[in-house]
Amino acid sequence: MTLSYDLYWSFRSPYSYMVTPRLMALDAEYDAHCNVRVVYPLAVRTPEFFDNRDPLWFSYFMQDVFREAAFLGLPFRWPRPDPVQQAPGVGYRMEQPYIHRLTHLGVAATERGRGLAFLAEVSRTIWGGEVDNWHEGDHLARATERAGLDYAELSTAVDGDPDHHRAVVEENQIAQRAAGHWGVPMMVFGQEAFFGQDRFDQMKWRMEQAGLTRRG
Numbered sequence: 001m002t003l004s005y006d007l008y009w010s011f012r013s014p015y016s017y018m019v020t021p022r023l024m025a026l027d028a029e030y031d032a033h034c035n036v037r038v039v040y041p042l043a044v045r046t047p048e049f050f051d052n053r054d055p056l057w058f059s060y061f062m063q064d065v066f067r068e069a070a071f072l073g074l075p076f077r078w079p080r081p082d083p084v085q086q087a088p089g090v091g092y093r094m095e096q097p098y099i100h101r102l103t104h105l106g107v108a109a110t111e112r113g114r115g116l117a118f119l120a121e122v123s124r125t126i127w128g129g130e131v132d133n134w135h136e137g138d139h140l141a142r143a144t145e146r147a148g149l150d151y152a153e154l155s156t157a158v159d160g161d162p163d164h165h166r167a168v169v170e171e172n173q174i175a176q177r178a179a180g181h182w183g184v185p186m187m188v189f190g191q192e193a194f195f196g197q198d199r200f201d202q203m204k205w206r207m208e209q210a211g212l213t214r215r216g
Helices: 014-029 055-072 097-111 115-127 139-146 151-160 162-179 197-209
Strands: 003-009 032-038 186-189 192-195
Touching: 003 014, 003 162, 003 197, 014 032, 014 055, 014 115, 014 197, 032 097, 032 115, 032 162, 097 115, 097 139, 097 151, 097 162, 115 139, 139 151, 151 162, 162 186, 186 197, 192 197
Parallel strands: 003 032
Antiparallel strands: 003 186, 186 192
């Protein structure tokens, strides 16, 4: 029996990038299925969250993301450019073309049955440290091709019906909070939320209790 779980995931989240290879391996090796539900990052949904944060939050976060990537053996560098833009005086309260387009492409890829593969390839392009200006040239097109999709076709779909793709993201964000948390990455299995890439093993443990089996 195939066991399904929901994945709430953001292109601006380094921890989302870090958990994705394990989710890919889970779906490849076990009778499991990931229901991808991309969301906008917290900086876009609720920019006021960052207005009064303790300075230690940021310094610890920056230490932890590099340490965690090294621990997992993943290449990592803060994206150039950042998928979410900010400016003095306005913070994140500005036009956000990069993250909106990435998220809507994620919706389109998911609707074509290749959501998780698309997240894996695109996030590696953005976060893996080998690509500058990931938003230019053919970087996204090549990542999309590796995921088994056609970038031109995805782009046409996103450009042709932006309201649909925005609506799907909004539905995902409402469902995310209803499931018990607002952060990413968040996996939900059996009505139980697992927030954070460091909760992957606990989710898999729950799935094993429910009868998770290897493929083949």
